[in-house]
Amino acid sequence: MDLFVSKYFNKIDKKGRVSLPSSFRNVLPKANKNEIILYKSIKTPSIEGCGVGRLKEIAKRINNLDFFSEDYDDFSTSIFSEIVTTNVDKEGRFLIPEELKLYAGIKTEAAFFGQGHFFQMWEPKQGLKNTEDSRRRLLKEKKSLRMMLTQQK
Amino acid sequence: MDLFVSKYFNKIDKKGRVSLPSSFRNVLPKANKNEIILYKSIKTPSIEGCGVGRLKEIAKRINNLDFFSEDYDDFSTSIFSEIVTTNVDKEGRFLIPEELKLYAGIKTEAAFFGQGHFFQMWEPKQGLKNTEDSRRRLLKEKKSLRMMLTQQK
DNA sequence: TGGGATTATATGGGCGTCAATGGGTATATG
DNA sequence: CATATACCCATTGACGCCCATATAATCCCA
Numbered sequence: 001m002d003l004f005v006s007k008y009f010n011k012i013d014k015k016g017r018v019s020l021p022s023s024f025r026n027v028l029p030k031a032n033k034n035e036i037i038l039y040k041s042i043k044t045p046s047i048e049g050c051g052v053g054r055l056k057e058i059a060k061r062i063n064n065l066d067f068f069s070e071d072y073d074d075f076s077t078s079i080f081s082e083i084v085t086t087n088v089d090k091e092g093r094f095l096i097p098e099e100l101k102l103y104a105g106i107k108t109e110a111a112f113f114g115q116g117h118f119f120q121m122w123e124p125k126q127g128l129k130n131t132e133d134s135r136r137r138l139l140k141e142k143k144s145l146r147m148m149l150t151q152q153k
Numbered sequence: 154m155d156l157f158v159s160k161y162f163n164k165i166d167k168k169g170r171v172s173l174p175s176s177f178r179n180v181l182p183k184a185n186k187n188e189i190i191l192y193k194s195i196k197t198p199s200i201e202g203c204g205v206g207r208l209k210e211i212a213k214r215i216n217n218l219d220f221f222s223e224d225y226d227d228f229s230t231s232i233f234s235e236i237v238t239t240n241v242d243k244e245g246r247f248l249i250p251e252e253l254k255l256y257a258g259i260k261t262e263a264a265f266f267g268q269g270h271f272f273q274m275w276e277p278k279q280g281l282k283n284t285e286d287s288r289r290r291l292l293k294e295k296k297s298l299r300m301m302l303t304q305q306k
Numbered sequence: 307t308g309g310g311a312t313t314a315t316a317t318g319g320g321c322g323t324c325a326a327t328g329g330g331t332a333t334a335t336g
Numbered sequence: 337c338a339t340a341t342a343c344c345c346a347t348t349g350a351c352g353c354c355c356a357t358a359t360a361a362t363c364c365c366a
Contacts, residue, residue: 011317015351019316035154042292052154059156059269061301067214068228073196074287075301077273081266081284084159085176089352092315164327168341172326242342245325 002027004050004114007131009124011109017093018110024119025092029053036094039083040103041120044130047100050118055083096121155180157203157267160284162277164262170246171263177272178245182206189247192236193256194273195228197283200253203271205238210270249274 001023008021020036028036028051038049058079065072086094096106104123111127113120122130154176161174173189181189181204191202211232218225239247249259257276264280266273275283 013317014319017317022315037158055154055156055158058301062269068195068218068224070196070290074291076268077266077284077287078291079301080156080158080269081160081273082288083267085154087352090354091317093317095351166328168329170327170341175325240342243344244327246327248341 003116004119005116006114007127008112009109010112012096012106016095017089018096019091019093020088021112022092024112024114025088027051028088034088035085036088037083037085038097038100038121039079040100044120045104045123045126046130047096047104047106047121048115048118049121052085054118055085156269157272158269159267160280161265162262163265165249165259169248170242171249172244172246173241174265175245177265177267178241180204181241187241188238189241190236190238191250191253191274192232193253195231197273198257198275198279199283200249200257200259200274201268201271202274207271208236 004024004027006021006023008024010019010021012018025033032052035052036049037052037055038047041048062072062075062079065075084097084100086097088094096110101107104121105126106121106123109124111122111124113122113127113131120127157177157180159174159176161177163172163174165171178186185205188205189202190205190208191200194201215225215228215232218228237250237253239250241247249263254260257274258279259274259276262277264275264277266275266280266284273280
């Protein structure tokens with residue numbers, strides 16, 4: 001499985017370390033197994049993360065913008081300076097930068113939510129509430145959800 | 154990781170030295186580990202920096218501008234003639250030329266912002282304000298920023 | 307197929323190393 | 337000779353690496 005799926009609730013220890021769920025670790029390419037990137041979610045008070053391969057994709061895309069345009073600077077600043085790289089230790093744990101913890105309101109426990117090609121980290125209660133809310137929103141448009149689930153490729 | 158990412162706030166000591174963030178040092182090619190180039194940003198009151206290898210890329214970008222336009226001369230002059238090379242000492246520190254410090258309003262502390270293939274140095278408060286502004290501009294076109302971050306290869 | 311044995315995962319803690327910072331002294335350069 | 341800069345050494349705190357344990361999952365064989 002090469003997708004981030006399911007949810008996990010892991011503790012943050014005294015040193016600030018938290019285990020990246022084992023199944024998430026397996027999604028990371030063996031080459032860059034020990035490095036992940038984290039950034040603030042645009043839409044929600046959560047942290048998003050993924051392997052470094054994704055960052056290189058983003059870099060390529062930004063590089064294709066007009067070098068002297070304002071957009072270039074805006075993207076470059078908003079993305080590269082906001083992204084942090086973190087090392088996963090041999091036990092599969094990593095440190096969440098203080099600023100990101102504040103942004104997400106995470107203190108002693110982090111909730112990991114698989115999102116396919118990336119994952120989100122939430123303060124547990126807020127994260128659960130968010131999944132309820134988003135499911136509720138989907139059910140309001142049952143038709144579109146049914147389509148999504150039953151449509152064949 | 155071979156990109157300048159994340160942000161750091163480092164102090165400038167009595168002698169004018171400042172540490173190049175460790176993760177930035179690792180981006181520099183091993184061959185020219187101890188040399189970086191600095192120049193005034195064209196669009197903002199900040200200093201931009203990168204490894205010497207990047208010079209060729211900058212030259213290429215400028216060459217892609219219309220040779221007979223006023224922009225060509227302006228960019229060419231503004232960038233190339235203003236470039237200074239600086240040596241990084243064994244502890245990873247370097248001196249910011251006085252003129253550049255004045256240009257960016259940097260005094261006792263420098264903020265380093267990763268920008269992918271180069272980095273920027275700001276007076277801390279101005280730098281933070283700049284990232285906020287630039288993010289605000291992008292969020293007005295939420296779709297484009299989101300695309301940049303989530304689009305799949 | 308039951309149940310003990312092995313492995314994996316999440317978690318805790320000690321300790322050495324490295325990064326950021328400060329300062330003294332040699333050396334270069336005009 | 338005077339100022340600026342490079343090199344060397346020292347300190348502090350953060351982080352990585354190693355070892356340890358408990359619980360959960362898996363295996364494997366009788």
